[in-house]
Amino acid sequence: MSVKFSKDHEWIRVDGNTATVGITIYAQEQLGDVVFVEVPEAGKQVEQGEETAVVESVKAASEIFAPVSGEITAGNPVLEDEPATINADAEGEGWIFKMTLSDASQLDDLMDAAAYVDYVAGLE
Amino acid sequence: MSDQAEDLKKTPLDSLHRELGSKMVPFAGYDMPVQYPAGILSEHTHTRTKASLFDVSHMGQAAIRGSAPAAALEALVPGDLQALRDGQMRYTMFTNDQGGILDDLMVTRRGDHLFLIVNAACKDQDFAHMQANLAEGNELEIMEDRALLALQGPEAAIVLGRLAPAARLMSFMTSEPITVGGIHCIVSRSGYSGEDGYEISVPSDQAEQLARLLLDEPEVMPAGLGSRDSLRLEAGLCLYGSDINETTTPVEAGLIWTISKRRRAEGGFPGALVIQDQIENGATRKRVGIKPDGKAPARAHTEITDKNGNVIGEITSGGFGPSFAGPVAMGYVKAEFAKAETPVDLMVRGKAQPAQVFKLPFSDHRYHKD
Structure with missing residues (x-):
């Protein structure tokens, strides 16, 4: 199992050919209170970089992009009634969708934890 | 990014915002707090249940003095300003020849002159409009050296009344000169949240002292532009540039x-x-x-x-x-x-x-x- 990070502040936890995707703690801090999440439906095919989910704070809507290509297997059902789960536990219970990977080599485009920490530090 | 940040104007409470841990955003040319660590939801709810302090010093403040300031300003707005009693305040808007809205504003009669509060993003244009079009014998005085604080919420009267008892007795949409903790202010009972509250015009160099005095009260938390927006939206109040602009008339806007x-x-x-x-x-x-x-x-x-x-x-x-x-x-x-x-x-x-x-x-x- 490995965790990778995108420049759009998504994390992807890979376990074999399946993965769980969410936004980082840094991203939820930037967004503030999350009030609505639109999760994708199971069965949807997504391309790397495609708009796949929407996370809305009081102020604005933010698109969540698929960090890799594949098929959605589940959206997090908890987020419909408890969108603030993303604020409380962005990198755990606040996951947004699960997917299968169609091209595992795309993971090489993403950052590991150390590289992501440096990336965020560069944004401050 | 950094170039833009340097170009932004700062309110007299800038260092206090940072000390309170605010998240700053550019708004109408100013570096303004969008929220504090409590977050927009908490700041919103706190305003509806207790009292919140907002820095709205980016807004424009001015006076019109002269032979007939109410009649002079009436030539630019549809509000009834000649009917204002001393200390009474009214919401109106600058209109253009098509009936569109150039800005919305608050006008208060203060003795022989009018006191105006206009939107930050429109203030330069508003001031130029008045300087060009006010009838002769009336002068616009732009008050650059004043800050504006809004104390909003159902407990605002308890808080301000503790520091300045006269504030508690004020009627809605009236304004009075009141001394708060030794600071001479122009206090109005008004706001943009749908709740009871006050807007306090204060000399810039005493604004931080006044803000700290209010924040020291147990009911008061700081609140930013994020909750200011969600509060006014729930209250159905117009935001200039979004809900009203030069293409919308006061009739279309329900005003x-x-x-x-x-x-x-x-x-x-x-x-x-x-x-x-x-x-x-x-x-x-x-x-x-x-x-x-x-x-x-x-x-x-x-x-x-x-x-x-x-x-x-x-x-x-x-x-x-x-x-x-x-x-x-x-x-x-x-x-x-x-x-x-x-x-x-x-x-x-x-x-x-x-x-x-x-x-x-x-x-x-x-x-x-x-």
């Missing part, structure tokens, strides 16, 4: 109540013919509240259609209403769709989301009544 019988009859303000005609015959579109049936917020510029997919208008402000506990919006629809509970669709990310016209406000006004 006829700001135009007295005398001014409707006499006219004498820019765009009077258009506005009088719309008052008489109705406008073709109206600003209304829109309540999405589902949970997805509909943001500004979302298309509004009828149930057959025909475009009938557009959302001008939309988001999540923390006190309403759901998405809230307002926008313009064709007049025949303006009745409350009319079903409509909102085109959110390419999908039609059902919604209905909603009688504003989403959160009942709780202004102080004598």
